[in-house]
Structure formats: structure tokens, C-alpha cells
Amino acid sequence: MSVAVVMKLDLKGLSCPLPIIKTAKAMKSIYPGEYIEVFATDPGSVPDFKAWAQSTGNSLVESDVQDGVFHFVLRKKEA
Amino acid sequence: MTNDVLIIGGGVGGTIVANLVAKEAGDRARVTLVDSTGMHVYQPGFLYVAVGQEKPENLSREESRLLRSEVKLVVDQATLVRTDDHKVVLKSGKTLRYDELVLATGSRIVPEEVPGAAGAHNFYSMEGATRLHRALEQFTGGTIVIGVAGIPYKCPPAPVEFVFLLDDYLRARRLREKSQIKLLSPLNRAFTIEATSKLVQPILAERGIELTGFFNVETVDPINKTVTSLEGETVGYDLLVLVPPHRGAKLIEDSKLGDARGWIPVDKNTLKHTEHPDIWALGDATNIPISKSGSVAHYEASVAADEIVAALKGEAPPAHVYDGKVMCFLETGQGQATTIRFDYDHPPVSPNPSHLWHWAKALFNKTYWHTVPQGRLP
Numbered sequence: 001m002s003v004a005v006v007m008k009l010d011l012k013g014l015s016c017p018l019p020i021i022k023t024a025k026a027m028k029s030i031y032p033g034e035y036i037e038v039f040a041t042d043p044g045s046v047p048d049f050k051a052w053a054q055s056t057g058n059s060l061v062e063s064d065v066q067d068g069v070f071h072f073v074l075r076k077k078e079a
Numbered sequence: 080m081t082n083d084v085l086i087i088g089g090g091v092g093g094t095i096v097a098n099l100v101a102k103e104a105g106d107r108a109r110v111t112l113v114d115s116t117g118m119h120v121y122q123p124g125f126l127y128v129a130v131g132q133e134k135p136e137n138l139s140r141e142e143s144r145l146l147r148s149e150v151k152l153v154v155d156q157a158t159l160v161r162t163d164d165h166k167v168v169l170k171s172g173k174t175l176r177y178d179e180l181v182l183a184t185g186s187r188i189v190p191e192e193v194p195g196a197a198g199a200h201n202f203y204s205m206e207g208a209t210r211l212h213r214a215l216e217q218f219t220g221g222t223i224v225i226g227v228a229g230i231p232y233k234c235p236p237a238p239v240e241f242v243f244l245l246d247d248y249l250r251a252r253r254l255r256e257k258s259q260i261k262l263l264s265p266l267n268r269a270f271t272i273e274a275t276s277k278l279v280q281p282i283l284a285e286r287g288i289e290l291t292g293f294f295n296v297e298t299v300d301p302i303n304k305t306v307t308s309l310e311g312e313t314v315g316y317d318l319l320v321l322v323p324p325h326r327g328a329k330l331i332e333d334s335k336l337g338d339a340r341g342w343i344p345v346d347k348n349t350l351k352h353t354e355h356p357d358i359w360a361l362g363d364a365t366n367i368p369i370s371k372s373g374s375v376a377h378y379e380a381s382v383a384a385d386e387i388v389a390a391l392k393g394e395a396p397p398a399h400v401y402d403g404k405v406m407c408f409l410e411t412g413q414g415q416a417t418t419i420r421f422d423y424d425h426p427p428v429s430p431n432p433s434h435l436w437h438w439a440k441a442l443f444n445k446t447y448w449h450t451v452p453q454g455r456l457p
Contacts, residue, residue: 013368014368015271015368016266016271017230017265017266017271017295018230018231020265020266020293020295021230021265021295021309024293024295024309024310025309028309044273048266048267051267051292051293052267052293055267055292055293055310056293056310056311
């Protein structure tokens with residue numbers, strides 16, 4: 001991956017909406033423009049992360065699945 | 080040989096397990112249930128207390144009247160589980176031995192974890208529901224905000240039911256036109272279950288209830304009467320109702336039998352503790368990622384009881400395991416309701432709201448005392 005990820009969140013095994021809440025909390029602790037990487041297993045997290053990013057103005061720059069684990073990279077919006 | 084089967088917690092799950100084990104195991108078990116109050120409380124009734132449709136005194140009964148005569152009830156607070164010598168320490172200083180232990184210790188609310196939320200209302204305890212009802216009686220119009228301040232919480236559809244019942248309440252008092260109802264949801268839908276959200280969202284819109292998505296309550300400013308989300312949004316209120324954060328029982332945290340929030344790790348099918356083969360847990364107390372509700376505790380109780388009875392009889396574990404079954408009613412106001420049914424392998428389904436389901440829920444609320452705690456409903 002080409003971007004510098006400042007935080008990785010392992011949210012495997014958690015069911016919705018916990019992955020969103022844990023990510024929202026983590027986003028508060030990083031600076032605008034920084035990236036966070038999330039791993040989750042709840043299938044609902046795919047549409048939820050997309051909608052959450054749209055609603056909050058943060059960017060979902062990667063969303064894929066690797067060996068049954070959903071993987072997301074989010075960029076914090078500029079202040 | 081007679082084993083000591085000890086159950087901590089006289090809620091729906093603990094009471095059913097106690098009655099079923101006492102009935103099925105006969106002389107093989109001495110069954111003891113420890114409860115801190117000795118009163119059995121029907122928690123689904125709190126919502127109705129909040130909107131003045133039920134009286135607090137109708138929601139509790141003496142636990143002793145719900146237990147079979149073979150079950151010994153000890154009214155005391157369990158303060159520590161000692162797994163090394165199989166004993167449970169009580170507040171009075173007494174200790175109780177166990178061969179098989181069932182932790183039906185439920186959950187507790189911790190509103191103090193949310194900065195500024197001490198004065199917010201809730202319908203998660205009898206005191207909370209009664210205080211909320213008093214506040215609603217004095218309400219003369221304005222903005223009522225309902226938000227979620229922690230996951231997991233008991234009864235996932237409860238905030239949605241509450242706004243529907245609140246809408247009815249305000250209409251009956253002719254205050255609806257002077258009031259706004261705002262529901263703040265952790266996700267971009269009415270609540271976690273997508274199918275049911277799709278069903279209830281048009282009804283929310285029809286009743287003029289405003290839904291704000293991705294609003295995870297982080298702090299409350301009680302001076303300026305605003306609530307702010309993790310996502311950075313702020314909403315003003317005149318009356319604030321919050322679903323407080325929940326944790327497992329203090330007993331579980333003090334005994335180091337749970338995770339960081341006090342939820343007990345169990346096998347999701349057998350309900351056996353992942354580290355202690357002689358301990359079972361059920362209902363709100365477990366870490367199973369499923370609804371924290373009386374319905375779950377009810378379906379789990381017969382599984383835990385069958386497992387214990389088989390162990391006492393020296394038989395192979397029963398084929399009947401917990402399959403994740405949940406069945407909940409969801410009030411949609413104006414005398415109608417729907418249901419939500421699912422299990423580990425089947426996604427949730429909900430029929431269209433109707434008067435029939437509302438009456439079914441009302442009937443269940445009344446007949447509960449004579450059917451569920453005794454283990455008479457499968």
C-alpha cells in the first residue's frame with residue numbers, strides 16, 4: 001500500500017455496529033489527512049463503512065476482502 | 080451422589096434453569112439460586128412504565144413464588160466466585176459450594192461513563208422509567224432526543240419502540256404538534272437489523288419522527304442542553320433519553336471471569352465457559368454477539384439445564400444446543416406491533432406491523448408470570 005497508515009484496528013469477530021463505533025473513536029485520535037486501516041469479519045461492515053465515510057466526510061480509500069476478512073483503509077477528512 | 084448446582088441471578092434465565100434442573104435431576108441435585116433482591120422483575124415492562132401504560136408494581140413478583148419447592152432461594156449478594164475451590168462468597172460472609180455453577184448475572188448500566196450524561200433519562204431500570212414518566216408528565220412541548228451511548232445494550236429495538244410509544248403518548252396529551260422527536264442511531268438506519276429497519280423507517284417518517292444516522296453519543300452538555308456524537312455532530316434537546324452504556328456484573332469483573340467489559344466468554348452453542356467446564360453462563364451476561372434480551376435468556380436456559388442434567392446423570396451431552404434463536408416483539412405505536420425472528424443461520428425476518436402482534440405482546444406480558452419462569456414455554 002502506498003499510503004502511510006498511522007493506526008491499525010483489528011475488529012474481527014465484532015458485530016455491527018461495533019466496528020463503526022470503534023473506528024469512529026479511533027478517527028478522533030489521528031490528524032486530518034492521516035490513514036487508518038481496519039480489519040473486520042462482519043459482512044454488514046462493507047456497506048456500513050461506505051455509508052459512514054460518506055456521511056461523515058472521511059474517505060474510504062480501500063475496501064476489499066482477503067481470506068474472508070474485510071479490509072478497509074480510511075483517510076481522515078481535513079479539519 | 081448429590082451434586083450442588085448453584086445459580087447466580089434470579090432473572091428469566093436463572094429462574095428457568097433452576098426450575099428445569101430441579102424438575103429433571105431429582106435426587107441427583109441440590110439446586111440453590113442466589114439473588115441479591117429476592118424479587119423477579121419483568122424488564123420489558125419498563126418501556127410501558129415510562130409512557131404511563133403500566134404500573135411499576137405489576138412488573139415484579141417475589142422470586143420464591145416462581146421457583147419450584149425443591150429450589151433453595153438465598154437472598155444475598157454474590158461478591159466473588161472462587162474457581163480454585165469451587166465456592167461463591169456472599170456479601171453476608173457466607174460461602175456456597177458448587178459442583179455446577181450457572182452465571183445468570185445479567186448486565187448493569189453505567190451512565191457515568193458518558194461525560195455529562197448523569198441527568199439524562201433512561202428506561203433501563205425501574206427508577207429510570209419512573210423518573211422518565213414523571214418528566215414526561217411535566218413536559219409541555221419541545222424537542223425530545225433519544226440516543227444510544229453504548230453498544231451492546233439490552234433489547235436492540237427498544238429505542239425504536241420507545242419513540243413510537245412516545246409519539247402515541249404526546250398525541251394523546253395533544254402535545255405532538257408542539258414537540259419534535261429525534262432518534263439518533265449508531266448506524267445509518269433505525270437500528271442494527273436491516274430488514275426490520277426497512278419496515279419501520281417509513282412508519283417513523285409517517286409519524287414525523289426524525290431519524291439521524293451515524294450518531295454515536297459521546298458527550299452531553301447539560302448546561303447548554305446539547306448532545307455530541309463521536310462523529311462530531313451536535314444536537315440540542317429539551318428532554319434527553321439515552322440508552323446508557325452496559326457492562327457485565329461486578330461479580331464477573333471482580334472474579335476475573337469475563338472480558339474487559341465483564342462479558343463472560345462462552346461457547347455459543349453449549350453456553351459453557353471457555354475456560355471452566357463446570358461453569359455455564361446465559362442471557363445478557365455472555366459475550367455471544369447476539370441480542371441481550373429476555374428472549375435469548377429464555378431459549379438458552381433449557382440448553383444449559385439439559386447440559387447440566389445430562390452431566391449429573393453421567394449421560395452424553397444433549398444433541399439440543401443453542402442455535403442463536405431470538406424472537407422479539409417490536410411495538411410500532413397506534414396499537415400495532417411486529418416481531419423479529421432469527422438465529423445463527425437465518426437472517427432476521429419481520430412481518431408487516433399489525434394489531435395482532437400488539438395483542439400477542441400484551442398477552443405475553445400478562446401470561447409471563449405463569450409460563451416462562453416455570454419453564455412451561457419451550
